[in-house]
Amino acid sequence: MLSALDLARRLESGTLTVDALYDEIDGAIAAREPEVRAFVQHDVANARAAAGRARGPLAGLPLGVKDNIDTGDRITTYGSPIHAETRPAVDAAVVALARRAGAAVLGKTVTTEFAFFQPGPTRNPRNLDHTPGGSSSGSAAGVSAGFFPLALGTQTGGSVVRPAAFCGIAGFKPTFGRLPIAGVKYFSWSLDTLGVFAAGVADVAFGAGILAGRDWRIDGEVATPPRIGLVEPQPFAEADPDMEAAQERVRQSAERAGASVTRIALPPIFREAFAAHQTIQDYEATRALAAETDLAPDRISPVLRETLEAGAAISGEAYDAAQETAASARRAFADLMTTVDVLMTPSAPGAAPLGLASTGSSVFNRVWTLMGAPALNVPGLVNDAGLPLGMQAVGAIGADRKTLLAGRWLEERLRDM
Incomplete structure (x- = not known):
């Protein structure tokens, strides 16, 4: 993999040339790429220039840009x-900002259909027989394969954190609204959030902070042991045995290294909020894709068509009630976060599933997207088969x-385990 920070330093110092990097x-x-298939299209010569x-x-x-x-x-x-x-006619705002900061768009990366469930052709670079996750499939796979050091993706449910976990890289979904969504094809305007992929946490902090216009850079800073809230049990998600064992090893390692780890049970409103996520998503998706549904319904996949039909059946009153539930859950979440620095959960139920028919489950991500909270996949763990396991x-x-x-x-704890 390519480290964005390392490349930036070497390019600036002159120890690496642009031509050598692009070679x-x-x-x-x-x-x-013939086996990974991360790109919809790419142009190395144009990016080099x-x-x-x-x-x-x-x-x-070089930057990979998700094709939504x-x-x-x-x-x-x-x-x-x-x-x-x-x-x-023009770039999305975040692409324009990336170019303004000096990034060169290398290509457009594969997304699932309208960033929903129907998979594209991308395969997991860590094991080609497994999914790379979705919907930001190509962005995560491309970073993992060493095609580019930074990539843009979006998350409506778990589409940044989960593919980052499956591909063994860092994926960061900032606080809702920190990165401008103008010029991104909406699936759900209340949920869609831009995110950034990179090799490690310091790399993703570097890239995301520049795009957000905020001081998020953490390289060179000595991180102190945080106050961690270990979320268990989760009322809407269950990890597989490998992930449960990994989370317990992380807990023990974190405590030995000086972190305060507190077991946290989520308030009951979170179960209602998890259901509210789907209500909000489906209601908005039906409206966001109204033109496509009216003009070309036969070119929409069955899985998306079913979701749009379900969304059309949701009343305005039910949607408003779901938004009220989300607001109540956000207040409970704010209270919860006064006692810890971060919550820690699995990024996914386990490692990347076998096969390409599904991009995996977002059950560990959706409610945090609904909260609008920053969420980060922390890489470093692998299971006995060598597949990455991500902690969120x-x-x-x-x-x-x-x-x-x-x-x-x-x-740092995970990489030492």
Whole structure:
């Protein structure tokens, strides 16, 4: 994998040239892209030329952009045949900000259909027989395969944290609204959140902080043992035996290293909030994709069509009630976070499932997306088969830097285990 921080330092110091970096990337793509299939399309030559002219904190760094995020210089398909020839007039705001900071867009990365469930062709670089997760499949797989050091994705349920976990990298979903969503194809306007993928926690903090215009950089800072809330049991999610054992090992390691670990039971409102997530998502998706449903219903997958039909049956009153439940849960969440720095949960029920028919379950992620809280996959663990297992750190709303610092501290413990 490529470290964004390491590459940025080497490019700035002159110990690495743009040509040498893009030669390495070109070789990695040639060697692995035919089997990984992270890209919808890519252009190394164009990115190399842009990198040579770039200035700014991300100067020269290649960027993968999920294909539900508009790019004005290339087609954006949103993972759907309906938009196979769609060419946006301008970049999404976050892409424009990335270019302004010096990043070079290497290509568009595979997303599931409209960032929902229908998988694309991408395979997990850690084991090609397993899913890379979704919906940000190509962004996570591309970082893991060494195609680019930074990538953009989106999360409506678990589409940043889960694929990062499956591919063994860091994935950060900041506090809702910290990264501008303008120019992203909506699935659910109350939930859709931009996120960033990178090799490690310090790398993702570096990239995400620049794009958000905030001081989230944590490299060079010594992280102190955090106050960790270990969420168990979770009323809506259950981990497999490998993940349960891994979480217990992490707990023991964290306590030995000086962290305060408190077992936390979520308030009852969280069970209602978990159900409210689907109500809000489906109601909004039906409306966000109204044009596609009316113009080309036969080009929408059966799994998405079923969800849109369910969303159409949700009344405005039920939607409003779900939003009220979410607001109540956010108040309870804020109270809960006064006693800890981060909550720790699995990023997924286990390792990446075998096969490509499903992108895995987001049961450990959805409610935190609904809370609007920063959520981070902390990489470093693997199961007996060598597949990554991710631990999720969830912070208080607005406490993005504290969440990243705690995640960096956890990452160091995981890599030593």
